Amino acid sequence: MPASLKIPVLPSVKAFREWRQSLDNRSIGFVPTMGALHDGHMKLVDRSLSENSLTVVSIFVNPAQFAPHEDLSSYPRTFDGDMRRIHEAVGRDSIDSSETPKCAVFLPTVEDMYPSGIVQNIEDQKGTFVQVKGYEEQMEGKSRPKFFRGVATIVTKLFSVVQPTRAYFGQKDIQQGLLLRRMVRDLLISHPLPENLIIVPTQREKEDFLALSSRNAYLTSIERPFAPTLYQALTAGRQVWEEISGSGSREGVVAAAREVIKRRQEEAIQAGVEMRFDYVEVNDPDTFDVVNWRRKERPEGQPVIISGALWIGRTRLIDNLLSGDTKEIFNQL
Structure with a gap:
């Protein structure tokens, strides 16, 4: 090499x-x-390589993001494959002749990142943690209490070490990216500045538009055909929201999405696959509050997040679609 x-x-x-x-x-x-890097991660790496002199990829399975009953021990760990993907990405990018690398990989240990120690039970944790109060209880936070406490804490630590000019996050985890942008602003973090926390559109499978996720590896061959159900449900909900002749209400969005899921649940039962609804919701991208406007009350171009979560067997899938003027979300000002 x-x-x-x-x-x-x-x-x-x-x-x-x-x-x-x-x-x-x-x-x-x-x-x-x-x-457990996939093409969605590599899109972020490619974007960083194109916009910066140096790209740092960190790989750290963060214990504080997992509740005691969640999949910390079984979360996929594929370091050799991850390194191959990173090498391929750097190889695709134009390489200068200098000896300074275009990319580096940061592999911190749990002991490094949590000097006071870390256990999964929050009541037993000691040390310093970061919360973004009033913004971590909605959407994903409602289904996974304290999840964003773990996210905010580890990203603050990583930003402190790496001191990046820009940081890149995927739209699939839209609440995470927007919450971290707010955290950077509130804590006056300079690396990166809020406007340099970049959210990149979701990468999807070409044939059925399933959002790419490391947890997709959990899906069995029998379960996999049902995985696009959430995307289909959110698409139906967004059509209701944007329908000019309809009321465009939040209730209509949820009802349309649930109807798609119900229909697919019946098919899943016949195939021997368990499908469980978690949530579908319409939220404001700034406050994360539930949006209850009807069409006639809606501010012109006002963006919303239509998001949801669905269990297929033991795999919890999340996804979201956006509606309205999304320039600010994607830093296209």
Whole structure:
């Protein structure tokens, strides 16, 4: 492999900080991940490579994002495959002749990231944690209490170490990206600035538009055909919201989405697949509050998030679609 394609792997905070100090003032793009990289992650990496002199990809399965009953121990860990994907991405990007790499991988340990220790039971946790109060209880936060506490905490720590110029997150986790943008603003974090926290549109399977996710690997061959149900339900809901001749109400959105899920549930039962509805909701992208406007009351171009979650067997899938003027969400100002 050419020297220009060698990618440093930095296994501790100390090693990363020493390496970081050796760099000049080049722009740094940051893609935080929990590994099990797929094409959605690589879209973020490609975007960072195109917009920055150096890209850092972190791989860290964060214990604070998992409740005691969730899948921390079984979450897919595929480091060798992840490194192959990163090498391929860097190889696709134009490589200069300098000895400074275009990309680095940060692999911190749990002990590094949680010096006071970490257990999954929140009541037993000790140390410093970050909350974005009033914004982490809605949408995903309603189904997964304290989840965003874990997200905000680990991303604050990662930003502190990496000090990126820009950071990249996927739209599939839309609440996460928007909440972190608010956190960066509230805490006066300078690396990255709020406007440099970039949300990239969701990457989907070409044949059925299933949102790419590391947890898709849990789906069995019998379950996989039912996985696009959530996207289909959200699409039906968005059509109701945008229908010019209708009332465009939140209740209509939820009803249309649930009708699609109900129909597919009947098919799933016949196939021996368990499908469980979690939620479908319409939310404001700034406050995350539930939106109850009807069409005649709606501000012109007002964006909304139509999101949901659905269980297929033991796999919990999430997805969202946007409606209205989304320029601000995607930093297209």
